[in-house]
Amino acid sequence: MYTETPPCASGVHRRDLLKATVVGTALTSAAGHLEAATPPATEKGRPQMLPVTLVVNGRANRLTLDSRTTLLDAMRNDLGLTGSKKGCDHGQCGACTVLVGGKRTLSCLTLAAMVREPVTTIEGLAGADGTLHPMQQAFIDQDAFQCGYCTPGQILSAVACVDEGHVRDADEIREYMSGNLCRCAAYPHIVAAIEQAARQMQKA
Ligand code: FES
Ligand code: FES
Helix, strand or coil: CCCCCCCCCCCCCHHHHHHHHHHCCCCCCCCCCCCCCCCCCCCCCCCCEEEEEEEECCEEEEEEEECCCEHHHHHHHHCCCCCCCCCCCCCCCCCCEEEECCEEEEHHHCEHHHCCCCEECHHHCCCCCCCCCHHHHHHHHCCCCCCCCCHHHHHHHHHHHHHHCCCCCHHHHHHHCCCCCCCCCCHHHHHHHHHHHHHHHHHC
């Protein structure tokens, strides 16, 4: 059974912190993971700067970016959308997963200048009136996280997993969610959350 923990020294409750993670607001650095900045220009030459338009969560953003900037760094450093997390920065953990044109995409391996389709991040998943997406609500209902660092990527990957139809049973969910790692091993709760949300999403 879930038991509410007392507030930490800052007065923030664990559950409030984790809810903020699920909706992509700014309380989410509790895990203390390191997050590297956009790489500096090469010493031998100047960076090649490019005009880039990124449509993120329904809003068009015109930027001038180093051609080497990843979608993850552009979102976090230039657009202030820090819900997408940098875990490995090498395409191995899934923490940076966003939807590009509705398809799950590792934003740490995607060059921002190559993105042509609309991007959805955890900040854009809830409805305009603030109603949580069924997957966000299910993660809260099923307590499907501990530190919350992997959670935005898990949720976006889970939304795509349902849309792809890979939710016939728990084994299939585990297989198609295997690219999203959780150091806290919240996997049984994540599968339960996906099963809950899938029932709602498939009815809608
Ligand atoms: Fe992109 Fe780990 S940060 S896969
Ligand atoms: Fe901590 Fe997944 S909840 S890494």
